[in-house]
Amino acid sequence: MYATKSAETTDAAAPLLSDAIDLGYLDTAQAKFSMTPGGFLELDYKGVNYPRVAVRRSLPLAMPNEYLSLADPEGKEIAILRDLTSLDPGQRGLVEAELNRRYYCPNIIEVKSVKDQLGYVYFELTAQGSGPPSSRMCAVKDVNKNIRMLSDDDVIMFDVDGNRYRIPSLKALSAKSRKRLEPYLF
Amino acid sequence: MDHIDLAFSLDESMRPVNGRLLFDSAGVITVFLDGKPALALPAKDAKEARVLGSVGCALVFLTFEDAPDRVLARFDMSRLKAAGEWCKVVNHAIETGKPVFDDAIEPEVCEKCGKTLPEGMRVCPFCFSKAGLFKRAWALLRPFKREILISQTFMAMSSALYVSVPVLNRILIDNYLAPKLGTAAEIMLLAGFMFLARAIGETIYVLSARVYARAGTLFSNYLRDIAYAKIQKLSMAALGRRTPGELIRRVMEDTVTIKDFLTDYGRWMMETGLMFIVSMVILGVTNWRLALLVFAPVPIVGYALYRFRNMIQIRYERQWRKNSRAQSILHDIIKGIRTVKSFGAEDREIEKFARVSKDLAAVMTSNETMWALLFPAVTFFSGIGEFFVLYVGGRWILGGQLSLGVLVQFTMFLGYIYQPLRWLVSFPRVLADAMTSLVKMFEILDEEADIQETAMSKDAAVEGAVDYQSVSFGYKSYEPVLKEVGFTIEPGEMIGIVGKSGAGKSTLINLMLRLYDPNTGRITLGGDDLRSVSPRRLHERAGVVFQDTFLFAGTIYDNILYAKPDATPAEVIAACAAANAHEFIMKSADGYDTLIGESGFSLSGGERQRLAIARAIIKNPRLLILDEATSSLDLETESIIQDSLNNLTRKRTTIAIAHRLSTLRAANRLIVLDKGRIAEIGTHVELLRKKGIYYKLVMAQRQTSRTAEA
Numbered sequence: 001m002y003a004t005k006s007a008e009t010t011d012a013a014a015p016l017l018s019d020a021i022d023l024g025y026l027d028t029a030q031a032k033f034s035m036t037p038g039g040f041l042e043l044d045y046k047g048v049n050y051p052r053v054a055v056r057r058s059l060p061l062a063m064p065n066e067y068l069s070l071a072d073p074e075g076k077e078i079a080i081l082r083d084l085t086s087l088d089p090g091q092r093g094l095v096e097a098e099l100n101r102r103y104y105c106p107n108i109i110e111v112k113s114v115k116d117q118l119g120y121v122y123f124e125l126t127a128q129g130s131g132p133p134s135s136r137m138c139a140v141k142d143v144n145k146n147i148r149m150l151s152d153d154d155v156i157m158f159d160v161d162g163n164r165y166r167i168p169s170l171k172a173l174s175a176k177s178r179k180r181l182e183p184y185l186f
Numbered sequence: 187m188d189h190i191d192l193a194f195s196l197d198e199s200m201r202p203v204n205g206r207l208l209f210d211s212a213g214v215i216t217v218f219l220d221g222k223p224a225l226a227l228p229a230k231d232a233k234e235a236r237v238l239g240s241v242g243c244a245l246v247f248l249t250f251e252d253a254p255d256r257v258l259a260r261f262d263m264s265r266l267k268a269a270g271e272w273c274k275v276v277n278h279a280i281e282t283g284k285p286v287f288d289d290a291i292e293p294e295v296c297e298k299c300g301k302t303l304p305e306g307m308r309v310c311p312f313c314f315s316k317a318g319l320f321k322r323a324w325a326l327l328r329p330f331k332r333e334i335l336i337s338q339t340f341m342a343m344s345s346a347l348y349v350s351v352p353v354l355n356r357i358l359i360d361n362y363l364a365p366k367l368g369t370a371a372e373i374m375l376l377a378g379f380m381f382l383a384r385a386i387g388e389t390i391y392v393l394s395a396r397v398y399a400r401a402g403t404l405f406s407n408y409l410r411d412i413a414y415a416k417i418q419k420l421s422m423a424a425l426g427r428r429t430p431g432e433l434i435r436r437v438m439e440d441t442v443t444i445k446d447f448l449t450d451y452g453r454w455m456m457e458t459g460l461m462f463i464v465s466m467v468i469l470g471v472t473n474w475r476l477a478l479l480v481f482a483p484v485p486i487v488g489y490a491l492y493r494f495r496n497m498i499q500i501r502y503e504r505q506w507r508k509n510s511r512a513q514s515i516l517h518d519i520i521k522g523i524r525t526v527k528s529f530g531a532e533d534r535e536i537e538k539f540a541r542v543s544k545d546l547a548a549v550m551t552s553n554e555t556m557w558a559l560l561f562p563a564v565t566f567f568s569g570i571g572e573f574f575v576l577y578v579g580g581r582w583i584l585g586g587q588l589s590l591g592v593l594v595q596f597t598m599f600l601g602y603i604y605q606p607l608r609w610l611v612s613f614p615r616v617l618a619d620a621m622t623s624l625v626k627m628f629e630i631l632d633e634e635a636d637i638q639e640t641a642m643s644k645d646a647a648v649e650g651a652v653d654y655q656s657v658s659f660g661y662k663s664y665e666p667v668l669k670e671v672g673f674t675i676e677p678g679e680m681i682g683i684v685g686k687s688g689a690g691k692s693t694l695i696n697l698m699l700r701l702y703d704p705n706t707g708r709i710t711l712g713g714d715d716l717r718s719v720s721p722r723r724l725h726e727r728a729g730v731v732f733q734d735t736f737l738f739a740g741t742i743y744d745n746i747l748y749a750k751p752d753a754t755p756a757e758v759i760a761a762c763a764a765a766n767a768h769e770f771i772m773k774s775a776d777g778y779d780t781l782i783g784e785s786g787f788s789l790s791g792g793e794r795q796r797l798a799i800a801r802a803i804i805k806n807p808r809l810l811i812l813d814e815a816t817s818s819l820d821l822e823t824e825s826i827i828q829d830s831l832n833n834l835t836r837k838r839t840t841i842a843i844a845h846r847l848s849t850l851r852a853a854n855r856l857i858v859l860d861k862g863r864i865a866e867i868g869t870h871v872e873l874l875r876k877k878g879i880y881y882k883l884v885m886a887q888r889q890t891s892r893t894a895e896a
Binding site for chain 1: 262
């Protein structure tokens, strides 16, 4: 789905749009990330200080570390970081930590029970974000919409509160967990 | 309460933590980590406490006048609402210098188990009582008690006649045929009895079914009526929590599910249940040992079916989902066929649909195959009892312990006994569906109107001044849309409201119309607090035109009349003339009788807006609210309408929102909103001189129009 190079669908004579339009990629040589004492990511870029920068993924599911949009608190884009790996390790760690704080989506490692009740499906799960795994209950409404198969093996689930859970590999789950989940996957 | 608490679950590296954010009556904010205070600071040092929602998580932070923002707590989305409440309390204390804790609303939790209730749900899914639910459901059937009673009596009679046939059969065999004692007349008589029992039984059964069908239809009609009436009475806030599709499902689908369950299934349950019990009693009395044998496979088959049920349910659910996916793709593509063709993507779409369709076919084939195997198997196993009975009964007959008639009677009864078992397969699914529908239905019926129309509600003094007194409001408590908004509109004034998208312009008007009540502060109309004013009377007396004009299916005339059912044709035509709609209406063959709406004549955006304006002004209202009412019109038509509006009653108070600032040139004053707060108030000239937000907006629009001209 996500092509790395556009092929014959584009008219050969026409320049690629991505070459014709300046996306405002971050000039990493002029960017310096740091942490404020208040716990926010700060950016000094081309002589301007941005004391609170949000790092937003353009393709959070498909390319979590590419096309990262850096924005000020008003949502105004400062620049696009084309690829996280283009930063040096120290700077990269700061941005990675910020992504980790912004996108919270623990992995489901066990499905302990499933209860289908009154239009809601209740999952008792063991899930793991950063840190040790923990048990939790979550309720999912409208399973058709809120449990999505990203591929044959990769599942994302949204509960009624707006929490997200991911199963990076269904095959890696225990047979029991998979069986409990099975009716809700499609 | 002398403090407000917010539990939070994540630390700065998003690792689980047992955190607590406390704000106390001394005005101090304390962060506790695992029970130990980690940070304490007085709230008055801060400018504002805010919630920042991220993806799957959120945080609370403080902003300061002259120091960088500071994160206080991080948590998953479950605490979002509570965090909003926490910030509200802290911000109130920062603004007034006095902490007040009474206003804080805890998210709704179940009184019994303490679990947070899912959004929009009043019943705890873990604690609700099934018995209570069905008791309430039966209560709904009360108006139809007579029909149900009659039908049930008929049914009992017909069942009694049915079970008499095997008994007569036994008598015939044992008393007349086996001993070879009967005369032709006696046999004729018994056979006649059996025939009559059957014939009368069937007739009564038809009667019972007819009465029941009638009751069922009336019942679903009654359910639809009460659900629909309740929805009409709900406030916008309550309606906003549900999608239109959901409400339609409540009225059209849930009512049918409930009806099917209570009448059709209820009837079936009684019928088969009654036959089962009567059959068992008769068999037990005739020969209890043989009866036990008949009953032997019942628990086994029952259990097997119960186990299969899960599998069947999963399979059919999958089929249903694949089917709905294929349908939605089809729906989408056919709706957007013009776009598909314009991109030359027909082949891609054909391929996409073929794939989904093939998927569906595969699932359906597999399900049908399974049914084709399962059903005969179940029938076979449930029939095993028959072989037992024949074998054992046959041996007993040969041994002289049993008569032939009894055996025949037993085999005839077997059907009555095994029938209900097969039905067990689908019953749990039906029961679960019915429960879900019932709970959702009761949720709607139990919804308390947020905005109550009490007997005390005053008439709306729309000719009076409108006064907003430090009004704050948010559709979600953690996201305030309007903050401390205050201004007065004198009677007869025309006020323009400007601001960027999302600044809170439409919300300001929603509050004016009392579609919602403010969270804090108040709005008065002619000196009366809007909370004491009847919303119905207010809507009757004010004229409103929204941007997304909705016209009902019907004639143009009917649509205009919607606002004033007793208007004369002259009034209707006058309203359309003033809205500059008369001309285009007269161009169509049927004039004002032209059908519009879904199946009728299609109107352009500008034409729809003009009809909506005509509908709003036909009452010649003293208070006119225009929310982007002329946005789809060209400049010339807009100014014609503006002029005719201005020429109507001069004493009218008008509140108008417009993106196109030229629309508001006639306004006495302009209110400029920025991020939910009033940024500027003044006349066009005053605001231009001020060179603030309004000035920038005007300049930007001039620039755009100049570029467009060039």
